[in-house]
Amino acid sequence: MAKTRGWRWSLPALLLAGPAYASGSNLNMTPGVTDISQQVYDLHMTIFWICCAIGAVVFSAMFVSILLHRKSRGVKPATFHESTKVEIIWTAIPVLILIVMAIPATRVLIAMEDTSDSDVTVLITGSQWRWHYEYLDYDINYFSILATPRGQIEGRLPKGENYLLEVDRPLVIPTDKKVRFLMTSDDVIHSWWVPDFAIKKDTNPGFINEAWTQVNEPGIYRGQCAELCGMDHGFMPIVVIAKEPADFEIWAKAEEERIAEIRAEEQRLLALQMNLDEQMELGERVYLAHCAACHQPNGEGLPPMFPALKGNQVATQDRAEHIRVMVDGRPGTSMASFARQLSLRELTSVITYGRNAWGNDTGDVVQAAEVYEYMQGKGSN
Amino acid sequence: MSTVTTADHHDEHHDHKPTGIKRWLFTTNHKDIGSMYLIFALVMFFIGGAMAMVIRLELFQPGLQFVDPQFFNQMTTVHGLIMVFGAVMPAFTGLANWMIPMMIGAPDMALPRMNNWSFWILPFAFLILLMTLFMPGGGPDFGWTFYAPLSTTYSNDTTALFVFSVHIMGISSIMGAINVIVTIVNMRAPGMTWMKMPLFVWTWLITAFLLIMVMPVLAGVVTMVLTDKYFATSFFDAAGGGDPVLFQHIFWFFGHPEVYIMILPAFGIISAIVPTFARKKLFGYASMVYATASIAILSFLVWAHHMFTTGMPVFALLFFMYTTMLIAVPTGVKVFNWVATMWRGAMTFEVPMMFALAFIVLFTIGGLSGVMLAITPADFQYHDTYFVVAHFHYVLVSGAVFSIVAAVYYWLPKWTGHMYDERLGQMHFWCSLISVNLLFFPMHFVGLAGMPRRIPDYALQFADFNAIISVGGFLFGLSQLIFVWVLIKCARGGEKAEARAWEGAEGLEWEVPSPAPYHTFDTPPEVK
Numbered sequence A: 001m002a003k004t005r006g007w008r009w010s011l012p013a014l015l016l017a018g019p020a021y022a023s024g025s026n027l028n029m030t031p032g033v034t035d036i037s038q039q040v041y042d043l044h045m046t047i048f049w050i051c052c053a054i055g056a057v058v059f060s061a062m063f064v065s066i067l068l069h070r071k072s073r074g075v076k077p078a079t080f081h082e083s084t085k086v087e088i089i090w091t092a093i094p095v096l097i098l099i100v101m102a103i104p105a106t107r108v109l110i111a112m113e114d115t116s117d118s119d120v121t122v123l124i125t126g127s128q129w130r131w132h133y134e135y136l137d138y139d140i141n142y143f144s145i146l147a148t149p150r151g152q153i154e155g156r157l158p159k160g161e162n163y164l165l166e167v168d169r170p171l172v173i174p175t176d177k178k179v180r181f182l183m184t185s186d187d188v189i190h191s192w193w194v195p196d197f198a199i200k201k202d203t204n205p206g207f208i209n210e211a212w213t214q215v216n217e218p219g220i221y222r223g224q225c226a227e228l229c230g231m232d233h234g235f236m237p238i239v240v241i242a243k244e245p246a247d248f249e250i251w252a253k254a255e256e257e258r259i260a261e262i263r264a265e266e267q268r269l270l271a272l273q274m275n276l277d278e279q280m281e282l283g284e285r286v287y288l289a290h291c292a293a294c295h296q297p298n299g300e301g302l303p304p305m306f307p308a309l310k311g312n313q314v315a316t317q318d319r320a321e322h323i324r325v326m327v328d329g330r331p332g333t334s335m336a337s338f339a340r341q342l343s344l345r346e347l348t349s350v351i352t353y354g355r356n357a358w359g360n361d362t363g364d365v366v367q368a369a370e371v372y373e374y375m376q377g378k379g380s381n
Numbered sequence B: 001m002s003t004v005t006t007a008d009h010h011d012e013h014h015d016h017k018p019t020g021i022k023r024w025l026f027t028t029n030h031k032d033i034g035s036m037y038l039i040f041a042l043v044m045f046f047i048g049g050a051m052a053m054v055i056r057l058e059l060f061q062p063g064l065q066f067v068d069p070q071f072f073n074q075m076t077t078v079h080g081l082i083m084v085f086g087a088v089m090p091a092f093t094g095l096a097n098w099m100i101p102m103m104i105g106a107p108d109m110a111l112p113r114m115n116n117w118s119f120w121i122l123p124f125a126f127l128i129l130l131m132t133l134f135m136p137g138g139g140p141d142f143g144w145t146f147y148a149p150l151s152t153t154y155s156n157d158t159t160a161l162f163v164f165s166v167h168i169m170g171i172s173s174i175m176g177a178i179n180v181i182v183t184i185v186n187m188r189a190p191g192m193t194w195m196k197m198p199l200f201v202w203t204w205l206i207t208a209f210l211l212i213m214v215m216p217v218l219a220g221v222v223t224m225v226l227t228d229k230y231f232a233t234s235f236f237d238a239a240g241g242g243d244p245v246l247f248q249h250i251f252w253f254f255g256h257p258e259v260y261i262m263i264l265p266a267f268g269i270i271s272a273i274v275p276t277f278a279r280k281k282l283f284g285y286a287s288m289v290y291a292t293a294s295i296a297i298l299s300f301l302v303w304a305h306h307m308f309t310t311g312m313p314v315f316a317l318l319f320f321m322y323t324t325m326l327i328a329v330p331t332g333v334k335v336f337n338w339v340a341t342m343w344r345g346a347m348t349f350e351v352p353m354m355f356a357l358a359f360i361v362l363f364t365i366g367g368l369s370g371v372m373l374a375i376t377p378a379d380f381q382y383h384d385t386y387f388v389v390a391h392f393h394y395v396l397v398s399g400a401v402f403s404i405v406a407a408v409y410y411w412l413p414k415w416t417g418h419m420y421d422e423r424l425g426q427m428h429f430w431c432s433l434i435s436v437n438l439l440f441f442p443m444h445f446v447g448l449a450g451m452p453r454r455i456p457d458y459a460l461q462f463a464d465f466n467a468i469i470s471v472g473g474f475l476f477g478l479s480q481l482i483f484v485w486v487l488i489k490c491a492r493g494g495e496k497a498e499a500r501a502w503e504g505a506e507g508l509e510w511e512v513p514s515p516a517p518y519h520t521f522d523t524p525p526e527v528k
């Protein structure tokens, strides 16, 4: 990661911003950690230098002219105003230069688009404003959301090193294996971008896109959503951890166990009665992580886009509807279904929280069994 | 290029016009309408600019300090819409109104009443757009490209007003374009053959055809957004058998020609100014005309270069990569011709020339980054980052806007009858030149380093450059106040301008007195 191939940029950088940037690592495209990203980087530098050369020729001609052919030096203007020969030359030369650029570009592009023979496949689903990763070859799926505390964003806390580029659960992939990504979306178009892999692909709702990577070095790689997807578009980062294949298998096993554990826990939960305090505590955490972006930490929402939950008719009275909204979402609005995104325990708690926070003192303590019953009743899993 | 044998003698005698507000409301005079377009564009430029200042203020430091993300998105969206449809396009239409009749020796535009309409509906379009910002839910916040389904299912309720306002802008543009075409085709003075027309007229003619072809496409796509949102159609909704990517194809089929609509008239302006101050005929007039026409035709074949990451088949990626690279060739020809025009001329460096020279250099930088963007595999890394923001601001601000400013300085003596204050003008130029580069050049770096566009907050490694960019932004904004000062000063008085205000200027517009009388060329001049 710490490669500083950007040194070639240091000249313009020095001119522009002074020696502080001489290392250049935050000035240029990253060469990344895959063969493809390296090729893309090389291609970028090649075109960049060709463009610089063209610019240098054109601008020097222009500046020589500005220096020499000025009225103040007493020159008499020439009278020539066309030359078919010259004009053909400067149409032909750019065409040749472009052909020279097009050949490597075509080669790299074709290599990038070949998703065949993959070892691992991950289905990536974007939604406002989180990523969902599902491993098709393993029994693993989970959401990945921004982990930077709101306090850092609002300036109440000092900003951490990976400010806005950190998530609660990163995507984990094996190195030296061809990993194929299938991409789609639950709501609007997002775009999954990890510069170190040279992958940027839109996630289109209702359609599936493909991309692939083969990472050479274990490490942590960070990216962001690259397509405007609404209010918190700037706050849906991507973190990928590449592990040696053996380590990856260990992780996958542990993760499968963790998920199985959660399922078992859910079953146990159904019989259990959770008390209000316990639910309020968990509910608040879930609410701040998953709901506050729209409904705001104080429950007042941002009407009319995002309704207030404080004093809300559903949250204070219609308990069945409250459960329904949380499980099914409101199709056609940005209120998504949370049945898949939250564990049963979290889902239950956030409902209870909504019915008791911000002065919605209904005193209702919803239990997992009630929510589960609704989910079963409509045949949802 | 052309000389006049019978100049118009009588126009001074019947220079009467209504006075007060009625003059402006009911006018069918191309000069009045041109002035109104230009003033409107200037006002919009400052409103859109104020929004840019909000954006740069928020991005001055990491963290959320001044505005919330939703308002931030409204600012970027409305800034883009206003600059494109409210500032650049009306400014060019204003220049067309003022200059085309005078350049081709016509007494007025061909359809003067329609001309009045096409201007007067425009303020209402923008009033509606700006009003949405103060309504519950706020204004449009889905980017000026309003991709579905963000602009349909997931947008706020003022979207209907956004659609309405875009419709009005479109109608205005189409009417303006029809007027330009009819005027140029029918009203040229005797002897003003096609290949004698000034390039500004040529480029505008071609632009007008582009407008007529693509504005209905824009109208179509906003209407589809409207019906998807309010009338349960599913053009862009997979659940109903539609496709969100279809939106992008339609939008960019309008959108790419649109970017040429914003630059072709600029090519015409630069092709007028450079020969004047180089005191030498434009090099390669014919190839300039052909280059403009080929750019216009090619601009219909490159739209999907804005969509490389949407998951198109490889063959489509290759096709659009090649066509996009091809469009750089005629663009290059133009730049080479301008340099050849300067070559062995006898240049002086008044403000219009300074802006024109800056245009050539900075537009070329934007064109070269355009070529980089055309390279599909590399575009996967550039797309939707600040690198793209840098690219299109180089072509639009230091390109289109600089050309408009150059045109204003160039023709201001003709419009007002006074020379502008050269010292202030030079100050305006140098302040603009330095700040525009401080503002947009570092955007290339942050973009390459990985900063996405349209975000209100960013990771810490981008902080230093963003602070520089913001400072550049504020300075650029302030520099434009000098421009307003120059304009007011020049309108009020100043050194008397001659009919041919610039020593090397050629063309019919310089044959009439300065200021140009209310009616010019009532009897057509004879062009040899």
Ligand code: HEM
Pocket (backbone or CB within 6 Å): B145, B259, B260, B262, B263, B305, B306, B324, B325, B327, B328, B331, B366, B367, B368, B369, B370, B371, B373, B374, B379, B382, B383, B384, B388, B391, B392, B395, B396, B399, B400
């Ligand atoms: C040499 C000629 C040019 C080439 C090859 C070129 C190429 C491109 C490409 C490939 C993109 C898409 C980048 C991306 O989103 O990944 C782009 C974006 C853009 N270009 Fe150009 N361009 C050229 C000239 C111009 C001109 C003359 C203008 C306008 C005056 C212009 C205005 C824009 C705008 C506004 C965008 C951004 C649109 C958006 O996504 O919001 N370009 N250009």
Ligand SMILES: [Cu+2]
Pocket (backbone or CB within 6 Å): A189, A190, A191, A225, A226, A227, A228, A229, A230, A232, A233, A234, A236
């Ligand atoms: Cu996004």
Ligand SMILES: [Cu+2]
Pocket (backbone or CB within 6 Å): B255, B256, B259, B302, B303, B305, B306
């Ligand atoms: Cu384009």
